[in-house]
Amino acid sequence: MKPKFLLVPGMLLLGGCAVNPWLPYQEAVRCHLDDKGPACDKFYKQTIKADPKLRGIHASYATHLLLQGNKEEAAKEFQIEQTNYPSESTKSIALLLNPTAAVAAAPEPVKPVVDTAAKAPAAAAPVAAPAAKPSKNSKNTAATKESNRAK
Amino acid sequence: MRSNLRILALGFAALALVGCAPKVYTTADFERLKPKTVLVLPPENTTSNTEVLQKSYPFVFSELAQRGYYAIAPELALQLFRANKLEDPGQINSLPTSKFNDVFGVDAVLRTKVTEWSSKYIVISSTVNVGFDMELLDTKTGTLLWRHSQTLSKSPDNSNGNPLAMLINAAVNAALTKYEPIASENARLMTLTIPQGQYYVKK
Numbered sequence: 001m002k003p004k005f006l007l008v009p010g011m012l013l014l015g016g017c018a019v020n021p022w023l024p025y026q027e028a029v030r031c032h033l034d035d036k037g038p039a040c041d042k043f044y045k046q047t048i049k050a051d052p053k054l055r056g057i058h059a060s061y062a063t064h065l066l067l068q069g070n071k072e073e074a075a076k077e078f079q080i081e082q083t084n085y086p087s088e089s090t091k092s093i094a095l096l097l098n099p100t101a102a103v104a105a106a107p108e109p110v111k112p113v114v115d116t117a118a119k120a121p122a123a124a125a126p127v128a129a130p131a132a133k134p135s136k137n138s139k140n141t142a143a144t145k146e147s148n149r150a151k
Numbered sequence: 152m153r154s155n156l157r158i159l160a161l162g163f164a165a166l167a168l169v170g171c172a173p174k175v176y177t178t179a180d181f182e183r184l185k186p187k188t189v190l191v192l193p194p195e196n197t198t199s200n201t202e203v204l205q206k207s208y209p210f211v212f213s214e215l216a217q218r219g220y221y222a223i224a225p226e227l228a229l230q231l232f233r234a235n236k237l238e239d240p241g242q243i244n245s246l247p248t249s250k251f252n253d254v255f256g257v258d259a260v261l262r263t264k265v266t267e268w269s270s271k272y273i274v275i276s277s278t279v280n281v282g283f284d285m286e287l288l289d290t291k292t293g294t295l296l297w298r299h300s301q302t303l304s305k306s307p308d309n310s311n312g313n314p315l316a317m318l319i320n321a322a323v324n325a326a327l328t329k330y331e332p333i334a335s336e337n338a339r340l341m342t343l344t345i346p347q348g349q350y351y352v353k354k
Contacts, residue, residue, distance in 0.1 A: 022213045022216070022217055025209075025213055026209040026210060026213045026335075027209075029208065029209040029212060029213070029225050029226065030205060030206070030209045032225075032226050033204070033205040033208060033209070033225075034205055055216055055220075055221050055222065055350060056216065056221065056222055056223065056224040057224075059223075059224040059226075059227050060224035060225070060226045060227065062227075063224060063226035063227045063230055064226055066230075067226075067230070085221060088187070088188045088221040089221075089223075090256075091255060091256035092223055092227055092228070092231065092254075092255045092256065093227070095231060095254065095255075096227055096230060096231055096234075
């Protein structure tokens with residue numbers, strides 16, 4: 001067998017070992033929400049290493065760094081996110097970096113809102129059958145209950 | 152004859168694969184408005200469990216983003232809400248959708264309610280239930296683009312023939328309940344019914 005024929009299975013094997021960058025990203029967000037501070041840095045770095053252009057990761061890491069007082073690194077990360085996704089990220093990043101503008105654009109005092117547009121289709125949606133009971137013998141039996149789905 | 156069998160086998164395999172994939176739900180409004188950027192709001196807890204936000208938000212956010220949307224970073228979103236003295240997910244969820252367009256510049260918001268986060272232990276079996284109610288709304292018009300409610304229940308396998316072992320297994324499983332894998336799976340199955348966004352990458 002010629003060596004070049006080994007390339008395809010080799011690439012498939014390597015592809016199979018590739019880390020899904022969303023997994024360390026989930027860990028990073030969870031760690032941040034648990035207020036674990038610098039201990040979360042490793043998850044952000046793992047994500048960036050797995051996919052340096054993953055949507056939102058640099059904005060996430062930048063906010064995390066900013067909250068720890070690391071303004072310089074945060075500014076660099078925000079810059080990378082804005083370079084990668086200029087139209088999607090610029091507005092929210094600008095607001096975060098300029099709190100005065102954020103307050104100016106703040107929502108009005110909260111009143112109970114009845115969003116009729118959202119409620120109408122839900123009320124018309126059919127109600128599905130109740131969840132099936134998990135079978136006693138099956139391993140990790142899954143039962144799902146679905147209702148109120150937009151058509 | 153042999154090639155016919157091959158075609159038949161391929162046909163069955165294709166049918167089996169299609170049968171496993173959750174059905175994608177779309178509407179004329181969704182096709183017309185085609186959101187690109189989404190703000191995943193912090194999930195609103197309607198259960199008695201107090202750790203639901205920390206445990207469910209990362210999954211809901213990442214599963215939606217993996218459908219091919221640019222989802223605003225949760226850390227950034229939460230910080231902006233805090234800056235505006237908005238800490239309660241219920242309060243955030245009740246804001247008019249247009250405010251999210253004004254502040255974040257996003258095309259759509261995903262509102263999530265955690266409807267179930269519980270484990271049931273009945274003598275020799277235990278079941279973990281995680282339920283979400285999700286809706287995707289256009290921020291400019293408030294139009295409902297997609298909605299789905301689902302509760303996922305999973306029972307660990309306790310059956311090994313020995314009643315005493317089954318009893319102990321069920322008690323141990325109930326005590327060491329891990330909700331995260333079930334929350335993640337439920338969020339994944341639910342978001343698979345959202346049409347793919349422009350950044351979707353086939354795995």
